[in-house]
Amino acid sequence: MKRLVLAVMTVGMLLAGAVQSAEETSAPATENHKVLDQITMNPGGIGGVESLRGASELETTRPADAFKRYPRDQGTIDSDYVYQPPLIPHTIRNYEVSLNANKCLACHSWKNAKEMGATKISVTHYETREGQVLSDVSPRRYFCQQCHVPQADAKPLVGNDFQRVDALR
Ligand code: HEC
Ligand code: HEC
Structure with missing residues:
Protein backbone atom coordinates (compact mmCIF):
# COMPACT_ATOMS: atom_id res chain seq x y z
CA MET A 1 0.00 0.00 0.00
CA LYS A 2 2.77 2.41 1.00
CA ARG A 3 4.56 1.71 -2.29
CA LEU A 4 1.48 2.48 -4.31
CA VAL A 5 1.00 5.84 -2.59
CA LEU A 6 4.66 6.65 -3.21
CA ALA A 7 4.38 5.74 -6.91
CA VAL A 8 1.26 7.88 -7.37
CA MET A 9 2.94 10.81 -5.66
CA THR A 10 6.06 10.53 -7.82
CA VAL A 11 4.05 10.47 -11.05
CA GLY A 12 2.07 13.48 -9.83
CA MET A 13 5.23 15.44 -9.09
CA LEU A 14 6.71 14.62 -12.50
CA LEU A 15 3.55 15.82 -14.25
CA ALA A 16 3.53 19.04 -12.25
CA GLY A 17 7.17 19.59 -13.25
CA ALA A 18 6.37 19.08 -16.94
CA VAL A 19 3.48 21.56 -16.83
CA GLN A 20 5.69 24.12 -15.10
CA SER A 21 8.50 23.87 -17.65
CA ALA A 22 5.96 24.17 -20.49
CA GLU A 23 4.74 27.41 -18.90
CA GLU A 24 8.30 28.68 -18.66
CA THR A 25 9.05 28.18 -22.35
CA SER A 26 5.86 29.99 -23.40
CA ALA A 27 6.53 32.95 -21.08
CA PRO A 28 7.28 36.28 -22.80
CA ALA A 29 10.95 36.87 -23.53
CA THR A 30 12.18 39.08 -20.70
CA GLU A 31 15.75 40.31 -20.26
CA ASN A 32 16.48 37.23 -18.16
CA HIS A 33 15.31 34.98 -20.93
CA LYS A 34 17.54 36.75 -23.43
CA VAL A 35 20.57 36.07 -21.23
CA LEU A 36 19.38 32.47 -20.73
CA ASP A 37 19.03 32.04 -24.52
CA GLN A 38 22.53 33.35 -25.01
CA ILE A 39 23.84 30.84 -22.50
CA THR A 40 21.99 27.90 -24.06
CA MET A 41 23.15 28.87 -27.55
CA ASN A 42 26.68 29.30 -26.31
CA PRO A 43 27.19 26.90 -23.40
CA GLY A 44 30.26 27.70 -21.38
CA GLY A 45 30.16 31.32 -22.54
CA ILE A 46 30.10 34.36 -20.30
CA GLY A 47 26.53 35.35 -21.23
CA GLY A 48 27.60 38.73 -22.55
CA VAL A 49 29.06 39.77 -19.20
CA GLU A 50 32.04 42.04 -19.47
CA SER A 51 34.57 42.76 -16.72
CA LEU A 52 36.87 45.76 -16.28
CA ARG A 53 39.46 43.86 -18.28
CA GLY A 54 37.00 43.46 -21.19
CA ALA A 55 35.11 40.46 -22.51
CA SER A 56 36.76 37.14 -23.15
CA GLU A 57 34.75 34.01 -23.76
CA LEU A 58 35.71 31.06 -21.58
CA GLU A 59 36.30 28.70 -24.48
CA THR A 60 38.63 31.02 -26.35
CA THR A 61 42.18 31.46 -25.15
CA ARG A 62 43.05 35.09 -25.47
CA PRO A 63 46.67 36.12 -25.80
CA ALA A 64 48.37 36.85 -22.50
CA ASP A 65 48.81 40.48 -21.50
CA ALA A 66 52.29 41.85 -21.92
CA PHE A 67 54.34 41.95 -18.73
CA LYS A 68 54.02 45.22 -16.86
CA ARG A 69 57.13 47.32 -16.86
C1 HEC B 1 69.80 42.18 -5.76
C2 HEC B 1 69.52 42.91 -4.54
C3 HEC B 1 68.08 43.07 -4.09
C4 HEC B 1 67.13 42.09 -3.90
C5 HEC B 1 67.29 40.59 -4.14
C6 HEC B 1 65.95 42.74 -3.42
N1 HEC B 1 66.18 44.10 -3.32
FE1 HEC B 1 64.89 45.48 -2.60
N2 HEC B 1 66.22 46.97 -3.03
C7 HEC B 1 67.51 46.77 -3.50
C8 HEC B 1 68.15 48.07 -3.65
C9 HEC B 1 69.59 48.28 -4.15
C10 HEC B 1 67.21 49.04 -3.25
C11 HEC B 1 67.39 50.54 -3.24
C12 HEC B 1 66.78 51.06 -4.53
C13 HEC B 1 67.30 52.40 -4.92
O1 HEC B 1 67.75 53.14 -4.06
O2 HEC B 1 67.22 52.66 -6.12
C14 HEC B 1 66.02 48.31 -2.86
C15 HEC B 1 64.86 48.91 -2.39
C16 HEC B 1 63.81 48.22 -1.80
C17 HEC B 1 62.73 48.83 -1.05
C18 HEC B 1 62.51 50.33 -0.83
C19 HEC B 1 63.14 50.76 0.47
C20 HEC B 1 62.79 52.19 0.80
O3 HEC B 1 63.38 52.71 1.75
O4 HEC B 1 61.93 52.80 0.15
C21 HEC B 1 61.93 47.83 -0.61
C22 HEC B 1 60.66 47.96 0.21
C23 HEC B 1 62.50 46.59 -1.09
N3 HEC B 1 63.64 46.86 -1.80
C24 HEC B 1 61.96 45.35 -0.85
C25 HEC B 1 62.44 44.17 -1.40
C26 HEC B 1 61.77 42.90 -1.30
C27 HEC B 1 60.45 42.66 -0.58
C28 HEC B 1 62.53 41.99 -1.96
C29 HEC B 1 62.25 40.52 -2.20
C30 HEC B 1 60.99 40.21 -2.86
C31 HEC B 1 63.71 42.69 -2.45
N4 HEC B 1 63.60 44.02 -2.10
C32 HEC B 1 64.76 42.08 -3.10
C33 HEC B 1 68.10 45.57 -3.76
C34 HEC B 1 67.47 44.34 -3.72
C1 HEC C 1 54.06 42.88 8.49
C2 HEC C 1 54.46 43.79 7.44
C3 HEC C 1 55.89 43.73 6.94
C4 HEC C 1 56.60 42.64 6.54
C5 HEC C 1 56.18 41.18 6.48
C6 HEC C 1 57.88 43.15 6.08
N1 HEC C 1 57.92 44.51 6.23
FE1 HEC C 1 59.41 45.74 5.66
N2 HEC C 1 58.45 47.33 6.46
C7 HEC C 1 57.18 47.30 6.98
C8 HEC C 1 56.82 48.62 7.51
C9 HEC C 1 55.51 48.99 8.15
C10 HEC C 1 57.94 49.46 7.26
C11 HEC C 1 58.10 50.93 7.61
C12 HEC C 1 58.20 51.12 9.09
C13 HEC C 1 59.29 50.30 9.67
O1 HEC C 1 60.45 50.51 9.34
O2 HEC C 1 58.95 49.38 10.43
C14 HEC C 1 58.94 48.60 6.59
C15 HEC C 1 60.18 49.04 6.18
C16 HEC C 1 61.02 48.32 5.35
C17 HEC C 1 62.22 48.84 4.70
C18 HEC C 1 62.74 50.26 4.82
C19 HEC C 1 63.52 50.41 6.07
C20 HEC C 1 63.99 51.81 6.28
O3 HEC C 1 64.82 51.99 7.20
O4 HEC C 1 63.56 52.73 5.58
C21 HEC C 1 62.77 47.82 3.98
C22 HEC C 1 64.02 47.87 3.13
C23 HEC C 1 61.95 46.65 4.20
N3 HEC C 1 60.90 46.98 5.04
C24 HEC C 1 62.18 45.41 3.66
C25 HEC C 1 61.52 44.25 4.03
C26 HEC C 1 61.95 42.91 3.68
C27 HEC C 1 63.14 42.57 2.84
C28 HEC C 1 61.05 42.06 4.26
C29 HEC C 1 61.07 40.53 4.26
C30 HEC C 1 62.22 39.93 4.87
C31 HEC C 1 60.03 42.85 4.93
N4 HEC C 1 60.37 44.17 4.80
C32 HEC C 1 58.91 42.35 5.60
C33 HEC C 1 56.35 46.22 7.03
C34 HEC C 1 56.72 44.91 6.75
Whole structure:
Protein backbone atom coordinates (compact mmCIF):
# COMPACT_ATOMS: atom_id res chain seq x y z
CA MET A 1 0.00 0.00 0.00
CA LYS A 2 2.77 2.41 1.00
CA ARG A 3 4.56 1.71 -2.29
CA LEU A 4 1.48 2.48 -4.31
CA VAL A 5 1.00 5.84 -2.59
CA LEU A 6 4.66 6.65 -3.21
CA ALA A 7 4.38 5.74 -6.91
CA VAL A 8 1.26 7.88 -7.37
CA MET A 9 2.94 10.81 -5.66
CA THR A 10 6.06 10.53 -7.82
CA VAL A 11 4.05 10.47 -11.05
CA GLY A 12 2.07 13.48 -9.83
CA MET A 13 5.23 15.44 -9.09
CA LEU A 14 6.71 14.62 -12.50
CA LEU A 15 3.55 15.82 -14.25
CA ALA A 16 3.53 19.04 -12.25
CA GLY A 17 7.17 19.59 -13.25
CA ALA A 18 6.37 19.08 -16.94
CA VAL A 19 3.48 21.56 -16.83
CA GLN A 20 5.69 24.12 -15.10
CA SER A 21 8.50 23.87 -17.65
CA ALA A 22 5.96 24.17 -20.49
CA GLU A 23 4.74 27.41 -18.90
CA GLU A 24 8.30 28.68 -18.66
CA THR A 25 9.05 28.18 -22.35
CA SER A 26 5.86 29.99 -23.40
CA ALA A 27 6.53 32.95 -21.08
CA PRO A 28 7.28 36.28 -22.80
CA ALA A 29 10.95 36.87 -23.53
CA THR A 30 12.18 39.08 -20.70
CA GLU A 31 15.75 40.31 -20.26
CA ASN A 32 16.48 37.23 -18.16
CA HIS A 33 15.31 34.98 -20.93
CA LYS A 34 17.54 36.75 -23.43
CA VAL A 35 20.57 36.07 -21.23
CA LEU A 36 19.38 32.47 -20.73
CA ASP A 37 19.03 32.04 -24.52
CA GLN A 38 22.53 33.35 -25.01
CA ILE A 39 23.84 30.84 -22.50
CA THR A 40 21.99 27.90 -24.06
CA MET A 41 23.15 28.87 -27.55
CA ASN A 42 26.68 29.30 -26.31
CA PRO A 43 27.19 26.90 -23.40
CA GLY A 44 30.26 27.70 -21.38
CA GLY A 45 30.16 31.32 -22.54
CA ILE A 46 30.10 34.36 -20.30
CA GLY A 47 26.53 35.35 -21.23
CA GLY A 48 27.60 38.73 -22.55
CA VAL A 49 29.06 39.77 -19.20
CA GLU A 50 32.04 42.04 -19.47
CA SER A 51 34.57 42.76 -16.72
CA LEU A 52 36.87 45.76 -16.28
CA ARG A 53 39.46 43.86 -18.28
CA GLY A 54 37.00 43.46 -21.19
CA ALA A 55 35.11 40.46 -22.51
CA SER A 56 36.76 37.14 -23.15
CA GLU A 57 34.75 34.01 -23.76
CA LEU A 58 35.71 31.06 -21.58
CA GLU A 59 36.30 28.70 -24.48
CA THR A 60 38.63 31.02 -26.35
CA THR A 61 42.18 31.46 -25.15
CA ARG A 62 43.05 35.09 -25.47
CA PRO A 63 46.67 36.12 -25.80
CA ALA A 64 48.37 36.85 -22.50
CA ASP A 65 48.81 40.48 -21.50
CA ALA A 66 52.29 41.85 -21.92
CA PHE A 67 54.34 41.95 -18.73
CA LYS A 68 54.02 45.22 -16.86
CA ARG A 69 57.13 47.32 -16.86
CA TYR A 70 58.89 47.95 -13.57
CA PRO A 71 60.90 51.11 -14.21
CA ARG A 72 64.57 50.67 -13.38
CA ASP A 73 66.41 53.13 -11.20
CA GLN A 74 63.31 54.94 -10.03
CA GLY A 75 65.01 55.35 -6.63
CA THR A 76 62.88 54.94 -3.53
CA ILE A 77 59.18 55.84 -3.84
CA ASP A 78 57.67 58.45 -1.50
CA SER A 79 55.22 57.19 1.12
CA ASP A 80 51.56 58.25 1.15
CA TYR A 81 50.87 57.70 4.84
CA VAL A 82 52.82 57.34 8.05
CA TYR A 83 54.19 53.85 8.81
CA GLN A 84 53.45 52.66 5.27
CA PRO A 85 55.54 49.68 4.24
CA PRO A 86 57.68 51.28 1.51
CA LEU A 87 56.83 50.25 -2.07
CA ILE A 88 59.43 48.09 -3.79
CA PRO A 89 61.13 50.24 -6.45
CA HIS A 90 62.51 47.27 -8.43
CA THR A 91 61.15 44.16 -10.10
CA ILE A 92 60.88 41.04 -7.91
CA ARG A 93 60.33 38.56 -10.70
CA ASN A 94 61.84 35.14 -9.82
CA TYR A 95 62.82 36.26 -6.32
CA GLU A 96 62.09 33.23 -4.16
CA VAL A 97 60.64 33.69 -0.69
CA SER A 98 59.88 30.28 0.75
CA LEU A 99 60.68 27.93 3.59
CA ASN A 100 64.06 27.27 1.99
CA ALA A 101 65.21 30.67 0.83
CA ASN A 102 64.52 34.38 1.11
CA LYS A 103 66.00 36.23 -1.83
CA CYS A 104 65.05 39.62 -0.38
CA LEU A 105 67.26 39.08 2.62
CA ALA A 106 70.21 38.34 0.32
CA CYS A 107 70.27 42.11 -0.22
CA HIS A 108 68.21 43.68 2.57
CA SER A 109 69.38 41.82 5.71
CA TRP A 110 71.63 43.73 8.08
CA LYS A 111 74.40 41.32 7.14
CA ASN A 112 74.23 41.91 3.37
CA ALA A 113 72.66 45.36 2.90
CA LYS A 114 75.85 47.40 2.93
CA GLU A 115 77.65 45.22 0.43
CA MET A 116 74.60 45.08 -1.86
CA GLY A 117 73.89 48.80 -1.60
CA ALA A 118 70.32 48.11 -0.48
CA THR A 119 68.29 49.71 2.32
CA LYS A 120 68.59 47.49 5.37
CA ILE A 121 65.37 46.30 6.93
CA SER A 122 64.51 48.38 10.00
CA VAL A 123 64.71 47.11 13.57
CA THR A 124 60.93 46.49 13.60
CA HIS A 125 61.62 43.50 11.33
CA TYR A 126 63.53 41.84 14.17
CA GLU A 127 60.86 42.31 16.82
CA THR A 128 58.41 39.65 17.93
CA ARG A 129 54.87 40.75 18.59
CA GLU A 130 55.72 40.95 22.30
CA GLY A 131 58.41 43.51 21.41
CA GLN A 132 61.34 41.20 22.04
CA VAL A 133 64.22 41.93 19.62
CA LEU A 134 65.60 38.79 17.97
CA SER A 135 69.01 38.30 16.36
CA ASP A 136 67.40 37.32 13.06
CA VAL A 137 64.29 38.40 11.11
CA SER A 138 61.12 37.84 13.08
CA PRO A 139 58.86 35.15 11.61
CA ARG A 140 56.06 37.70 11.30
CA ARG A 141 58.25 39.78 8.98
CA TYR A 142 59.65 36.89 6.96
CA PHE A 143 57.17 36.97 4.05
CA CYS A 144 58.09 40.39 2.72
CA GLN A 145 55.41 40.59 0.01
CA GLN A 146 52.70 40.39 2.65
CA CYS A 147 53.40 44.09 3.16
CA HIS A 148 55.74 45.27 0.40
CA VAL A 149 54.59 45.36 -3.22
CA PRO A 150 56.40 46.49 -6.35
CA GLN A 151 55.07 49.40 -8.35
CA ALA A 152 54.61 48.98 -12.11
CA ASP A 153 53.70 51.76 -14.54
CA ALA A 154 50.24 50.25 -15.08
CA LYS A 155 47.12 52.25 -15.91
CA PRO A 156 44.72 51.99 -12.93
CA LEU A 157 41.53 50.05 -13.72
CA VAL A 158 39.37 52.38 -11.64
CA GLY A 159 39.70 56.01 -10.61
CA ASN A 160 41.15 56.85 -7.21
CA ASP A 161 41.25 60.20 -5.43
CA PHE A 162 43.27 59.07 -2.42
CA GLN A 163 45.26 61.99 -1.02
CA ARG A 164 48.65 61.73 0.63
CA VAL A 165 48.46 62.56 4.34
CA ASP A 166 49.31 66.19 5.19
CA ALA A 167 52.44 65.28 7.14
CA LEU A 168 54.05 63.76 4.03
CA ARG A 169 52.99 66.34 1.45
C1 HEC B 1 69.80 42.18 -5.76
C2 HEC B 1 69.52 42.91 -4.54
C3 HEC B 1 68.08 43.07 -4.09
C4 HEC B 1 67.13 42.09 -3.90
C5 HEC B 1 67.29 40.59 -4.14
C6 HEC B 1 65.95 42.74 -3.42
N1 HEC B 1 66.18 44.10 -3.32
FE1 HEC B 1 64.89 45.48 -2.60
N2 HEC B 1 66.22 46.97 -3.03
C7 HEC B 1 67.51 46.77 -3.50
C8 HEC B 1 68.15 48.07 -3.65
C9 HEC B 1 69.59 48.28 -4.15
C10 HEC B 1 67.21 49.04 -3.25
C11 HEC B 1 67.39 50.54 -3.24
C12 HEC B 1 66.78 51.06 -4.53
C13 HEC B 1 67.30 52.40 -4.92
O1 HEC B 1 67.75 53.14 -4.06
O2 HEC B 1 67.22 52.66 -6.12
C14 HEC B 1 66.02 48.31 -2.86
C15 HEC B 1 64.86 48.91 -2.39
C16 HEC B 1 63.81 48.22 -1.80
C17 HEC B 1 62.73 48.83 -1.05
C18 HEC B 1 62.51 50.33 -0.83
C19 HEC B 1 63.14 50.76 0.47
C20 HEC B 1 62.79 52.19 0.80
O3 HEC B 1 63.38 52.71 1.75
O4 HEC B 1 61.93 52.80 0.15
C21 HEC B 1 61.93 47.83 -0.61
C22 HEC B 1 60.66 47.96 0.21
C23 HEC B 1 62.50 46.59 -1.09
N3 HEC B 1 63.64 46.86 -1.80
C24 HEC B 1 61.96 45.35 -0.85
C25 HEC B 1 62.44 44.17 -1.40
C26 HEC B 1 61.77 42.90 -1.30
C27 HEC B 1 60.45 42.66 -0.58
C28 HEC B 1 62.53 41.99 -1.96
C29 HEC B 1 62.25 40.52 -2.20
C30 HEC B 1 60.99 40.21 -2.86
C31 HEC B 1 63.71 42.69 -2.45
N4 HEC B 1 63.60 44.02 -2.10
C32 HEC B 1 64.76 42.08 -3.10
C33 HEC B 1 68.10 45.57 -3.76
C34 HEC B 1 67.47 44.34 -3.72
C1 HEC C 1 54.06 42.88 8.49
C2 HEC C 1 54.46 43.79 7.44
C3 HEC C 1 55.89 43.73 6.94
C4 HEC C 1 56.60 42.64 6.54
C5 HEC C 1 56.18 41.18 6.48
C6 HEC C 1 57.88 43.15 6.08
N1 HEC C 1 57.92 44.51 6.23
FE1 HEC C 1 59.41 45.74 5.66
N2 HEC C 1 58.45 47.33 6.46
C7 HEC C 1 57.18 47.30 6.98
C8 HEC C 1 56.82 48.62 7.51
C9 HEC C 1 55.51 48.99 8.15
C10 HEC C 1 57.94 49.46 7.26
C11 HEC C 1 58.10 50.93 7.61
C12 HEC C 1 58.20 51.12 9.09
C13 HEC C 1 59.29 50.30 9.67
O1 HEC C 1 60.45 50.51 9.34
O2 HEC C 1 58.95 49.38 10.43
C14 HEC C 1 58.94 48.60 6.59
C15 HEC C 1 60.18 49.04 6.18
C16 HEC C 1 61.02 48.32 5.35
C17 HEC C 1 62.22 48.84 4.70
C18 HEC C 1 62.74 50.26 4.82
C19 HEC C 1 63.52 50.41 6.07
C20 HEC C 1 63.99 51.81 6.28
O3 HEC C 1 64.82 51.99 7.20
O4 HEC C 1 63.56 52.73 5.58
C21 HEC C 1 62.77 47.82 3.98
C22 HEC C 1 64.02 47.87 3.13
C23 HEC C 1 61.95 46.65 4.20
N3 HEC C 1 60.90 46.98 5.04
C24 HEC C 1 62.18 45.41 3.66
C25 HEC C 1 61.52 44.25 4.03
C26 HEC C 1 61.95 42.91 3.68
C27 HEC C 1 63.14 42.57 2.84
C28 HEC C 1 61.05 42.06 4.26
C29 HEC C 1 61.07 40.53 4.26
C30 HEC C 1 62.22 39.93 4.87
C31 HEC C 1 60.03 42.85 4.93
N4 HEC C 1 60.37 44.17 4.80
C32 HEC C 1 58.91 42.35 5.60
C33 HEC C 1 56.35 46.22 7.03
C34 HEC C 1 56.72 44.91 6.75
